[in-house]
Ligand SMILES: Nc1ncnc2c1ncn2[C@@H]1O[C@H](COP(=O)(O)OP(=O)(O)OP(=O)(O)O)[C@@H](O)[C@H]1O
């Protein structure tokens with residue numbers, strides 16, 4: 018496969034010899050900052066995520082986790098620093114470009130089409146739907162097969178997130194936990210290379226929360242999707258992630274395997290309110 022290198026990246030490669038974020042790394046964040054007035058929401062964060070890994074991002078309320086996701090997904094532009102995804106520099110690109118590259122996020126508070134059913138919400142996130150092009154819409158045979166395939170896949174995804182029994186409900190007529198699951202379903206239907214999940218298990222009962230994480234492991238193993246997951250429920254998260262980053266006041270203050278992080282005095286300190 019020919020590796021297309023944009024101009025900006027070529028300059029960088031010429032300077033350093035090779036892209037700094039490639040090979041086994043799918044995502045790299047390098048010295049990224051985002052201030053809101055005097056609030057240092059993200060204050061010089063660097064991290065990297067290996068392909069096919071499941072990595073956690075934890076930290077107390079207001080430590081900058083969601084802001085970091087917003088920066089990675091293109092909802093904010095960093096004040097400084099660089100973000101690389103799958104060999105491409107993505108900071109400054111609009112969210113839909115980043116989404117098209119296969120980096121898809123879910124929101125801490127689910128955002129859905131309230132006038133659509135759960136099933137329709139999942140279906141609408143499929144990429145490149147041919148029936149949506151005004152010309153192709155005139156020629157049914159161009160897209161009829163694809164529509165059936167999209168519907169079949171969306172139904173399977175509803176199985177993965179355990180929502181088939183409420184598929185026909187309006188998206189406003191399900192529980193908060195089921196809304197989170199619908200969002201995850203929407204994200205999966207976009208055929209992502211990597212998913213950023215902001216508190217996927219919030220408001221979900223412990224059994225279902227574990228079920229979601231078991232499915233995340235399965236999706237990684239079977240489809241090779243990489244996961245970066247914000248989660249406050251550490252007792253669940255730590256059983257499934259390969260690696261954890263800990264944020265506090267906009268900075269990464271610790272990182273390592275879950276067992277190492279759990280014993281790190283600095284982490285214990287911030288979680289005990291120190
Ligand atoms: N759009 C914004 N404008 C101003 N300040 C913001 C904005 N977004 C976030 N902040 C501030 O940046 C800091 C980090 O917020 P962020 O939402 O990233 O934290 P978080 O780690 O996701 O917290 P939580 O665990 O409660 O979701 C907070 O002080 C927050 O008030």
Ligand SMILES: [Mg+2]
Nearest residue numbers: 082083084125
């Ligand atoms: Mg948050």
